[in-house]
Amino acid sequence: MSKEITARSEEYAKWYNDLVIKGGLADYSAVRGCMVIKPYGFALWEAMRDVLDVKFKETGHQNAYFPLLIPKSFMSKEAAHVDGFAKECAVVTHHRLKNDPNGGGVIVDPEAKLEEELIIRPTSETIIWNTYKDWIQSYRDLPLLINQWANVVRWEMRTRLFLRTAEFLWQEGHTAHATAEEAIAETEQMLNVYGDFAEQYMAVPVIRGVKSASERFAGAVETYCVEALMQDGKALQAGTSHFLGQNFAKAFDVQFSNKENKLDYVWATSWGVSTRLIGGLIMVHSDDQGLVLPPRIAPLQVVIVPIYKGADQKTALDEKVNVIVAELKKAGIRVKYDDNDNNRPGWKFAEYEMKGVPVRIAIGARDLENNVAEVARRDTKEKMSLSLDGLAGRISELLEEIQTNLFTRAKNFRDEHITRVDTFEEFQKVLDEKTGFVSAHWDGTAETEEKIKELTKATIRCIPLDNPQEAGTCVLTGKPSKERVLFARAY
Template sequence: MKSTRKKNYSKWYHEIIEKSELAEYSGVRGFMIIKPYGYALWEIIKNELDKILKNTGHENVYFPLLIPKSFLEKEKEHMEIFSEGCAVVTHSRIKKNEKEKHLVVDYQSKLREELVIRPTSESIVWNTYQRWIQSYRDLPILLNQWGNAVRWEMRNRLFLRNSEFLWQEGHTAHATKEEAFKETEKMLNVYTNFSKNFLAIPVIKGIKPHTEKFQGSKMTFCIEALMQDGKSLQMATSHFLGQNFSKAFNVKFTNYDGTKHYAWGTSWGTSTRLIGGLIMSHADDMGLIIPPKIAPIQVVIIPIYHKNIKDHLIDELSTTILHCLEKQKIRVKYDQRKQFTPGWKFHEYEMKGIPIRIHIGLKEIKSKIIEIVRRDTHEKRSIVIDKIHNIIIKLLEKIQNNLYEKSLVRTQQSIIQIDQYQKFKEQLNGPGGFILSHWDGTDETLKKIQKETEATIRCIPFSYGKKQGHCIYSGRVSQQRVVFSKSY
């Protein structure tokens, strides 16, 4: 690694993605190629989260990528936020120019109605719900979609902000306000627990201020994580839609007493930006560090061939260990490539963040004691082969917990209460962090703070009770502290 976190955080971040072979930019600006190792990581995140969503009663579904522009226009507030960032299909085909030997647009095939490549799917989902929902017996509908979305971005950064990204988006419909609101809270807790238990990333839960909420919703809940450079990353959101979309698409149901009502809705989601958060939360100057629960490879076995011992003896011991760990459902790889030296492999797997490395060589063959290396602490340890599966299982759990505790301590140390604006600015221009300060509740104050500091309100936190004070900027009375931070 040429770059370090302290020297150039942005360059360090992109160098890790490049050298660990997670992703790269494509030939289209803002669109990335997720490479096999990066996609393997996303698959595990997706599979683990998918199990949780199904266990909470949600079913997977798929809606079209293209959405009629008129659907988005039905919910005015929703359309307003996406109007400038939408990718729009205007023609249905291309025609080959035989003389010029290239493809040109045939403008005679212009579509009757423009189609938007989905920035999100609320509009097409609720247009569908109009047909699916007639009675209270049809409710609730609890759906989730895995797919991609396109939102044209001016500034792009791999995994964090791309014009196209992979994600899941949940869409539910309910008979009552209370049920929909409970669903919104439940899904926020699902994301919070997933971030903690799988990604080993602590978060702050809260509600977005009105100016930052998802357009088309009544309320937006979010989880925010603090990265190593003191900036915040929004990890997931859960939206209470109220009846905004049911009214826009005329989704009514007949209640048990014969009365007609508009349905209540929620939507919620997270995306491949979780991988960006994973890198910036755990990686060091030598590469990735991946929590064992989501690591595509949890253990790698590296043979160290020696002239004084036959290769097949090393291979036999390595294969025995491989099978032993596989029986315990551990994701393990045996790297038998002879075109690379052991030292080269050590560096490669350190860069890729593999939680545990096992070395098998002459010493191990003779002693029946093998050396294992932890990626998170670089600690080396010798263990008896007969006890390897139990020790590895416990060590993976220990690594997972250590990564979370390390991130938790860093986050807690960076949550600071500030009441003086000058100190507020100095903190943001220095180490950053989650700054708890009072806000007078006005959009005017938010815009001025953002212009002067580049910081925004990340959330109004649930974990800090209401206590009256005075706005950090205007000095007006404030009912509670909010979380300010610079963000990605």
């Protein structure tokens, strides 16, 4: 194989990077912490975006677009919000370059200083709630259900492709409601949209829960999240949905007259998922041979590789394969016939394995005679000889089988890696040896949470929804506790 991949057992982080780069998903850029999303990676993001966009619209949301730049003063209007984001803001201070009069190339024109500095949005609550002030007067204007697909910048010091980049792509929903109940129902609805998307499309099982107070979004009353488990036993937050109470409405003075004609502050939610999801997708399914992509969001679901000697065999194959391609396309399957002469079949097999294409069909002159093709699954590496008659129908079924198998495999792994512990010794041992989620009692204080993080690098990933209530004692302090929470080391 021309492109070697580090084995997971050797160095998981390096394996991950190899897959992202050699799989053609993304690459480093000349700008610190920013990545280039390459065509194959962007096609994957488009497939995910298109599914989510339909789900957002089905639940009554409309897309809009708000400015990239936010006046610095807006950031400090909501106290918790500025504390959360101030440290990672990219700041625009000037609006012009000019030629250096001393011949030093191009310089920032000192005379083009902005009166007020602008922040590149790290998230858009402030600019959006400043706008909603003009849009909302009466209960008739509510609910206001808006989503934005956008780029955001958070100046991270330690970056990793997809998982943590200074600029990333995401969607952010921002809704306004007349009552707390409606806003909470919206927050939970969108959490379930994310959860269902992760499980049904990404084949990534997730735990739905709420964050502890310390892990909440800066400015939220409650942060709901979906948490996934990677193959290396670390957790990854795959999406969050925030109930913001009236915090932003008060910060930006957004009031409405209710049905009783009295003024009240509006109730808010926000929710988002980002290109980070791609990082999670890779770490749940892929293997030492490359990416493994779930069929429902794979940019390419089936690749057909011809095996032939000479032009006559090729012509005969082309004729048959063109019919097969048409049948697969008719069945709604994303298929490519790779008859590029420059690469040998073996190279192509390795390349599409690397790229995680769910099904590979190889077909040669003898297969034609026998009216069969060799079909290989990327997930199990199983190979089978299938009749060319009714092939499209069988491939459709196979894609669904692969989708289901990926989910089941990931769910079994995840379920095996949720360990109940009752002592701190066990707690540490599980984190170090077995890894995964640790279900333990906690006394509910931020101090204990912080102490556990210091000692173990594990954080509370979530308090699962519908968590069984069970009397116990905190794994660290021995103080009384009413329920277990899920800890893990996390990305």
